[in-house]
Amino acid sequence: MAATQGQPTVAGAVDRHTPLGLTPDDLKRMYYLMVLARSLDERMWILNRQGKVAFVISGQGQEGAQVGSAYALEPGKDFFVPYYRDLTVALTAGMTARDLMLALFARAEDPASGGRQMPGHYGHRAHNVVSGSSPIATQIPHAVGIAMASKIKGEDVVAAAWFGEAASSKGDFHEALNFAGLLKAPVVFVCENNRYAISVPETKQMPVPNVADKACAYGFPGVITDGNDVLDVYGAMKEAVERARRGDGPTLIECKTYRIVPHSSDDDESRYRSKVEVEEWKRKGPIERLRAYMESQGIWDEGYEREVRERALSEVNDATEYAERAVSPDAVTILDNLFGRV
Amino acid sequence: MATKTYREALNEALREEMHRDPDVFIIGEEVGKFEGSYRVTQGLLKEFGPMRVKDAPISETAIIGSGVGAAMLGLRPVVEIMTINFILVGIDQVVSNAAKISYMFGGRAKVPLVIRTPGGGGHQLGAQHSQSLEHWFAHIPGMKVVAPTTPMEAKGMLKASIRDDNPVLFLENLALYNLRGDVPDGEYEVPLGRADIKREGEDISIIAHSRSVQLALQAAEKLEQDGVSAEVVDVRSLRPLDRETIVGSVRKTNRAVTVEEGWMSYGIGAEIAATLVDEAFDYLDAPIKRVAGREVPMPYSKVLERAAIPSADDVVAAAREALA
Numbered sequence: 001m002a003a004t005q006g007q008p009t010v011a012g013a014v015d016r017h018t019p020l021g022l023t024p025d026d027l028k029r030m031y032y033l034m035v036l037a038r039s040l041d042e043r044m045w046i047l048n049r050q051g052k053v054a055f056v057i058s059g060q061g062q063e064g065a066q067v068g069s070a071y072a073l074e075p076g077k078d079f080f081v082p083y084y085r086d087l088t089v090a091l092t093a094g095m096t097a098r099d100l101m102l103a104l105f106a107r108a109e110d111p112a113s114g115g116r117q118m119p120g121h122y123g124h125r126a127h128n129v130v131s132g133s134s135p136i137a138t139q140i141p142h143a144v145g146i147a148m149a150s151k152i153k154g155e156d157v158v159a160a161a162w163f164g165e166a167a168s169s170k171g172d173f174h175e176a177l178n179f180a181g182l183l184k185a186p187v188v189f190v191c192e193n194n195r196y197a198i199s200v201p202e203t204k205q206m207p208v209p210n211v212a213d214k215a216c217a218y219g220f221p222g223v224i225t226d227g228n229d230v231l232d233v234y235g236a237m238k239e240a241v242e243r244a245r246r247g248d249g250p251t252l253i254e255c256k257t258y259r260i261v262p263h264s265s266d267d268d269e270s271r272y273r274s275k276v277e278v279e280e281w282k283r284k285g286p287i288e289r290l291r292a293y294m295e296s297q298g299i300w301d302e303g304y305e306r307e308v309r310e311r312a313l314s315e316v317n318d319a320t321e322y323a324e325r326a327v328s329p330d331a332v333t334i335l336d337n338l339f340g341r342v
Numbered sequence: 343m344a345t346k347t348y349r350e351a352l353n354e355a356l357r358e359e360m361h362r363d364p365d366v367f368i369i370g371e372e373v374g375k376f377e378g379s380y381r382v383t384q385g386l387l388k389e390f391g392p393m394r395v396k397d398a399p400i401s402e403t404a405i406i407g408s409g410v411g412a413a414m415l416g417l418r419p420v421v422e423i424m425t426i427n428f429i430l431v432g433i434d435q436v437v438s439n440a441a442k443i444s445y446m447f448g449g450r451a452k453v454p455l456v457i458r459t460p461g462g463g464g465h466q467l468g469a470q471h472s473q474s475l476e477h478w479f480a481h482i483p484g485m486k487v488v489a490p491t492t493p494m495e496a497k498g499m500l501k502a503s504i505r506d507d508n509p510v511l512f513l514e515n516l517a518l519y520n521l522r523g524d525v526p527d528g529e530y531e532v533p534l535g536r537a538d539i540k541r542e543g544e545d546i547s548i549i550a551h552s553r554s555v556q557l558a559l560q561a562a563e564k565l566e567q568d569g570v571s572a573e574v575v576d577v578r579s580l581r582p583l584d585r586e587t588i589v590g591s592v593r594k595t596n597r598a599v600t601v602e603e604g605w606m607s608y609g610i611g612a613e614i615a616a617t618l619v620d621e622a623f624d625y626l627d628a629p630i631k632r633v634a635g636r637e638v639p640m641p642y643s644k645v646l647e648r649a650a651i652p653s654a655d656d657v658v659a660a661a662r663e664a665l666a
């Protein structure tokens with residue numbers, strides 16, 4: 001690929017994206033998705049603290065793992081089975097800021113559920129984003145089932161399930177991965193290891209150092225990635241998706257990352273971790289890392305940064321204003337969709 | 343006598359029982375360093391150490407199942423499940439194991455296990471965090487299911503549950519944790535298996551459990567303004583059910599309304615209504631009315647959630663129908 005030709009690069013900076021098949025425009029798209037996700041997420045917390053919305057659960061700090069993995073799937077074809085921190089996965093799959101704000105405000109127009117489902121439990125039928133669960137890990141078997149259906153129907157659709165490291169303590173995780181291994185299902189398991197199950201650190205959740213180590217029990221590869229390095233995650237995911245599409249079965253990808261915000265709007269993180277620890281991880285954040293890489297490749301400058309920030313802010317403002325003005329569902333509709341109609 | 347919150351009363355019961363009996367210990371998510379999702383275990387890790395206040399990974403089957411195992415060996419585990427919704431993950435350990443082991447083992451092992459968990463909705467926590475499932479467990483022979491509604495009862499019934507030799511599902515409620523009330527000084531127990539008349543009345547019995555008792559009491563006050571004297575019966579123990587107190591109240595008032603936050607079909611009101619038909623048929627002057635939650639998954643939207651959960655006005659309306 002010649003996309004970077006003619007652009008100034010920092011001396012000695014290795015081009016890591018071209019070998020992965022990514023163009024500078026891809027990097028810019030990924031960067032924008034992360035900045036947009038972060039801006040949306042920050043706005044959601046403000047709206048919660050203003051008393052305008054009841055609940056926020058978010059994945060600030062995990063945007064790199066999310067965009068790096070979701071970007072390797074084909075939107076509109078593959079299935080995205082996220083968990084409740086995957087704002088950037090939802091955006092990468094094609095959901096818009098308005099979609100997400102309408103869900104946050106529980107508006108009638110919310111495309112996920114018309115205000116029924118919890119915010120952060122991303123769902124969008126047209127974009128193949130599968131609505132998830134508050135109790136963790138239950139979506140992992142769903143992704144295996146979707147992959148199994150793809151195989152039965154003879155399609156080359158790949159399903160990916162996202163979850164935190166805490167989900168790997170659940171029976172659902174073990175049963176789903178075991179079954180997927182047996183089926184050689186076209187599924188990728190993406191673990192965003194953000195180090196905490198609410199307050200419980202990873203060392204008190206599992207007796208092995210890596211979630212990826214658990215893959216050896218299921219007969220498919222477990223890969224450890226630097227979850228704050230978008231390109232590292234993307235590379236592993238690309239390979240896993242290709243492997244799944246070829247019919248060679250699942251992969252478990254662990255993204256080592258960190259949640260830089262409390263578990264939810266109801267959490268007090270000062271009870272279990274220090275500000276110093278959180279600040280240190282903020283400096284090592286995925287947005288900062290991709291920005292530094294893009295700068296080294298001559299793809300990023302201050303002007304571009306301003307443009308990205310302004311674009312994200314105006315998208316967030318538009319979504320907020322739109323959703324705030326939108327109407328709540330009418331109480332007479334309460335029984336709608338209790339039973340499905342095909 | 344001192345005024346305490348429901349939460350503080352539970353915390354005192356745990357602390358006192360752990361001092362009294364070295365076999366009592368706690369397992370759960372967030373119970374140690376975080377001191378409980380609802381701060382019920384505040385200070386206990388510091389006081390009793392990590393052998394007796396065990397933070398667990400998010401593994402409800404392992405938490406409840408290991409509680410069953412430890413209980414069979416003679417310990418008295420108090421398991422905290424963050425919400426009753428999460429018991430579903432480990433329900434096999436409760437229904438098919440904890441409740442049946444004594445029987446299946448010919449009485450050679452008992453399971454003195456307490457599962458503390460809050461139920462109910464009203465906090466915009468959506469379909470999977472707002473359910474009332476206590477009657478599922480009240481259906482199971484071998485289980486005890488209790489739902490204290492005052493701080494005094496919270497402490498006394500938790501002590502009685504811990505000392506009981508059988509598995510007890512101990513139902514709490516987010517809306518009750520900050521409720522204040524008098525708690526007696528010194529040692530006491532509130533026995534399991536007994537209902538409580540929370541307010542005496544002559545014209546109609548409103549029979550409720552857990553947070554719905556508050557709705558019943560609010561409704562009784564509104565009815566009083568119309569000159570109706572309502573009696574409020576707090577079921578308090580869903581299994582064993584104190585049929586005698588409930589039947590006695592309706593034999594006196596001749597009318598009954600049941601209130602529950604959960605769904606009506608196959609619910610607690612159904613069990614109570616059937617009991618009243620069996621044992622107080624000749625005393626009933628009107629059909630028994632049931633007030634319950636709308637039969638939908640709990641919606642997140644505040645507008646829809648309000649429409650889904652029964653209110654004191656719904657109870658008043660049902661009472662007026664029974665009185666008409």
